[in-house]
Amino acid sequence: xxxxxxxxxxxxxxxRAEAAELAKALAAQLKDxxxxxxxxxxxxxxxxxxAIIKGxxxxxxxxxxxxxxxxxxxGEVSVLQLKDxxxxxxILGHSERRHVYKEDDALINRKVKLALKHGLEVILCIGxxxxxxxxxxxxxxxxxxxxxxxxxxxxxxxxxxxxxxxPVWAIGTGKTATPEDADAIHAYVRxxxxxxxxxxxxxxxxxxxxxxxxxxxxxLLMAKENxxxxxxxxxxxxxxxxxxxxxxx
Ligand code: PEP
Numbered sequence: 001x002x003x004x005x006x007x008x009x010x011x012x013x014x015x016r017a018e019a020a021e022l023a024k025a026l027a028a029q030l031k032d033x034x035x036x037x038x039x040x041x042x043x044x045x046x047x048x049x050x051a052i053i054k055g056x057x058x059x060x061x062x063x064x065x066x067x068x069x070x071x072x073x074x075g076e077v078s079v080l081q082l083k084d085x086x087x088x089x090x091i092l093g094h095s096e097r098r099h100v101y102k103e104d105d106a107l108i109n110r111k112v113k114l115a116l117k118h119g120l121e122v123i124l125c126i127g128x129x130x131x132x133x134x135x136x137x138x139x140x141x142x143x144x145x146x147x148x149x150x151x152x153x154x155x156x157x158x159x160x161x162x163x164x165x166x167p168v169w170a171i172g173t174g175k176t177a178t179p180e181d182a183d184a185i186h187a188y189v190r191x192x193x194x195x196x197x198x199x200x201x202x203x204x205x206x207x208x209x210x211x212x213x214x215x216x217x218x219x220l221l222m223a224k225e226n227x228x229x230x231x232x233x234x235x236x237x238x239x240x241x242x243x244x245x246x247x248x249x
Contacts, residue, residue, distance in 0.1 A: 004222060005162060005206050005229035006246045007038040007123060008236025009063060009091060010045075019045035023052040025239040026246075030058060033246055035229070038123075039236070040091055043077050050086040061089040061123070064097055067110040079118045089121040091231070093149055095168045099129070105148035112149055116157045123162045123208070123231065124149045126189070130169035138167070139188045146192050155197045162206045163189055164231040170211025172233055179220045179227070182209045186226035215244035222248050 014022065019041045030037055040061035041049045050060045066076035082090065092115065093108040108124070115122045126145035128138040146163065153161065165185050167177050177185075186207045194202035209221050210231035221227050235241035 002204065002206055002228045004035040005038070005208060006035055007061065007089075007091075007164075007208065007229070007231045008040065008242050009061075009094070009210075009231060009233050010039065010041045010236060011063065011096075011233060012042055013237055014041065014045060016045050016048045020048050020052060022237070022239065023049040023058075026058060026242065027053050027056040029239055029243045030246055031056070033057060035246065037246055038089055040089075046082070046085045046087060054086070059088045059121075060086055061091060062087045063091050063094065065090050065092070065111060065115065067107055067114060069114065079114055079120065083118060083120070087120065089123060089162075090115050091123045091125065091164075093125045093145065095125060095127055095166055095171055098125075099168065105145060108149050109151050112161075113152055116153065116160055119160075121160045121162065123164050125164045125166050125210070125231070127166040127168050127171075127211075133167065133169065138185060142185055142189055143192050146189055147196065150196065155201060158193075158197055158201050158205065162208060162229075163193075164208040164210050165189060166210035166231060172212070174212050176212045176214075176217050176221075177209070179217075179224050182221060183224035183226050186224070190226055213245060215241055215248075218245040218248040 038059040038061045040063050062082050066078050092111050097103045126142050128141040132141050190202045206228040208229040208231045209227050213230045213232045214235050
């Protein structure tokens with residue numbers, strides 16, 4: 001049985017005071033939550049939020065990290081600095097990183113391996129653009145991003161990998177993939193993991209769905225066999241919308 005894993009990506013939102021307010025509300029309201037939870041604030045609020053959720057059932061996540069451990073990389077944040085702040089998980093390959101900041105599969109793969117080397121859990125985001133879906137290439141794109149993102153990752157590290165399927169056309173647009181369409185890609189990605197690591201690992205890996213998840217659609221998505229949680233953007237910014245997703249019935 002896979003545990004549901006609900007993660008909130010706060011993107012470039014919230015000052016420290018605002019982040020603290022949200023973190024306090026979530027720590028209180030998710031105390032009796034049954035699933036695995038994570039929040040990923042901006043780098044600037046990691047320390048503040050980390051102190052609030054310490055000891056709570058919410059993991060501390062970062063939204064990105066550098067591909068190098070340290071050095072002359074102006075504006076970047078290293079895995080060592082994240083660990084120093086108590087970060088447990090890092091989101092890598094988010095579509096905004098891929099498409100706005102032009103991160104390619106090779107760079108994302110270097111980050112994945114570095115994060116794993118330092119014992120961080122990785123949420124590896126994959127997903128196709130609208131034109132790729134319309135051209136019938138959704139599976140192919142997701143397969144390539146999965147295979148290249150995990151190149152050189154040992155089976156023993158797979159317990160620290162979560163895949164987030166986020167069709168780019170559904171992120172922040174209000175358009176959600178139907179539960180059936182999302183489940184079909186999840187099933188396909190699980191097969192890809194099976195080819196790489198074997199059936200037992202494929203059965204175990206957590207595959208989150210992301211793209212306009214809301215309180216109204218969370219339980220329909222989660223009811224699907226291959227959907228094991230959610231990576232939530234917009235709806236993660238308020239307890240009124242994140243908590244009902246995190247506690248979906
Ligand atoms: C995301 O950014 O990962 C995301 C899924 O955003 P939203 O929920 O706003 O579509």
